[in-house]
Amino acid sequence: MNAPSPQSSLPAAAACAQPLVRFENVHKTYDERNWVVNDLNLEIAQGEFLSLLGPSGSGKTTTLMMLAGFDSPDRGQIFMDGHDISRLPAYKRDMGVVFQSYALFPHMSVEQNVAFPLNLRKVSAAERKQRVGEALELAQLSGFASRRPAQLSGGQQQRVALARALVYRPRMLLMDEPLGALDKALRERMQLELKSIHRQLGITFVYVTHDQDEAMTMSDRVAVFHNGKIEQIDRPEAIYNRPSSRFVANFLGETNLLDGVITGVGSTSASILLKDDNSIRDVPCHLATLAVGDPASLAIRPENVRLANPGEPALQARLVDSIFHGAHCNLRLTLPSGTPLTMKLNPGSLNRPLPVPGDTVALALPREHSLLLP
Template identity: 55%
Template sequence: MNDAQPLVRFSGVQKSYDGEQLAVRALDLDIRRGEFLSLLGPSGSGKTTTLMMLAGFESPTAGEIFLDGQPITRTPPHQRNFGMVFQNYALFPHLTVGQNLAYPLSVRKVPRAEQAERVRKALAMVRLSGLEERRPASLSGGQQQRVALARALVFNPRLVLMDEPLGALDKQLREQLQIELKELHHQLGLSFVYVTHDQGEALTMSDRVAVFNQGAIEQLADVQALYETPANRFVAGFVGDSTVLGGTLQGSGACCALQLPDGRRLPGVNVNHAAPGTRAEACIRPERIALRTAATPQGPALDATVARVIYHGDHLRLLCAIAPGQALATVKLPLTGAGAHPQAGDAVQLQFPPEAMRIYACAASPP
């Protein structure tokens, strides 16, 4: 098999439930062999519909889905050999853990002796060895989700599909399982496709992320590129925290400046090559904004007033007022333990590195 060929390809795929509105529109997407790909987006953006079409639980209205170059659009779900993990676990309550894991093997006519060995290995893989005789109801939520994952892996699937599998768990357990899932992905070398609306989760686990909005992919990129260089205003606002400043675009080409309503100018990157004079918004990450001090006088800066100070344990977040009508600027300030930190009401100067200021033309208002 040619490794350059994607494992899965969506070609011109559309999906409509009512014949009028498109839940997914003109989707072209390649899923690479062995990658962890997250489908990220708000509710109703088309990410779960895309996963359900890949699983075979939904059929495209138009277009084709290919697996290893062969069309699978009309292949029933049980013939695709994909593992599936749901948010609600979907375990059989009347069966033991071992029987839950053995079920997909018995359906595939795997000999009983081999079933027992595969179940043992799958439970060891998710750190649940020795729980074969327990019932799902006697397990914690985290343990039940590990059982569901083991069941999705026990029959050696070609692809593992996950629909917000950690959404029902508390924050600490969710973060722990994120790390375990990523480690398991590295060990197995399988392709994982993971649906989530949590951008932190997507950044933690993924090799690449497809950001969905209104049935289309706004950007598909590796996690660093997605965070550092959002392709448009939607991605910049949906992935990570940003300070957003409004004004008018000045200058042409890739390098330009945002002119605030009071006349102050901030140099930045004209992401979509908008024309001079266009209404625009600049987005910058909290950790990229710096407080000007005597030791760092260089670079563009704005006078501001600290409105609120929020303690986050390892850092402070300063919410700073820049001008009437502008959103508060968020500054992430590491806690070093040395020296006094700004307090509410203090006057400060904020520095905005031009390479970190990404400027986008505002969307046209509907007529």
């Protein structure tokens, strides 16, 4: 099974239409030696919520800054509606931007902060009042118009920055880690509110984050960045269930990677002999180019590992530790080869005693939930 191309993973309505934005062979360097963004090709559909996900230094923020117009490509082009905007100034791009720092004016009221972009655009007083009121209502800040930023909580300040970015009705909203300074509970609530606002407005959102849960929660598509390139781009559930590489499998959620050697190859699946001499046949694989004798890894999420039934082919593992998480237990195990393995177990679903550290446990790795990676 070949990894999906960026075009094939666009929302169905957008796949046949011209993309709103297109990056074409874009490169960016700051030291003339290393590419921060390396030959980037990316299409962004009208109205989608696209998250750029990756570790620090992977190129995601530089990509956003080039899209916003705060930086320019050293090679390649960026198109919007088919027009080259690679050198177009930021103020001519019709894009709202929200940063992690919010960048609010402390001496201005909430209403004045939100109205600031309209003042720059010389919008009439009557229209300005109407738009500011609409933006404050959208951001659930109608009762805070006269307050100063210092009188607001972190979540409220974030909403002010959002209202200010939306008040002049941009075609796109770009966000760079806007929830990074918030505590976990507030961050999760704001994720749902951002998703709701996106649904109401229908404009294109491009969102930079290093938080995988954030990207999975809000996005129509996720682009996973690594070393200046997009390693994989697709719907969140497709990336989670069918990662295209070891990096994506490790970065997006927790994954068990069991090394071995390919012993047989089909058109969309292959067989692998693991280090522990366990052979698993007909496992789905991304690359049809895998050959017998090639090293490979079997990837399986902890929630898909289960206890084997009597008489079923199984891997033997020793339980090292069990960590209670309420709805499930995390079992940390070790295979005879020393390879670590994690599984999530629902104690309520067991019709047998819960294993304890030191026990030998028989494990089943369902083929339909496994994937072979090079």
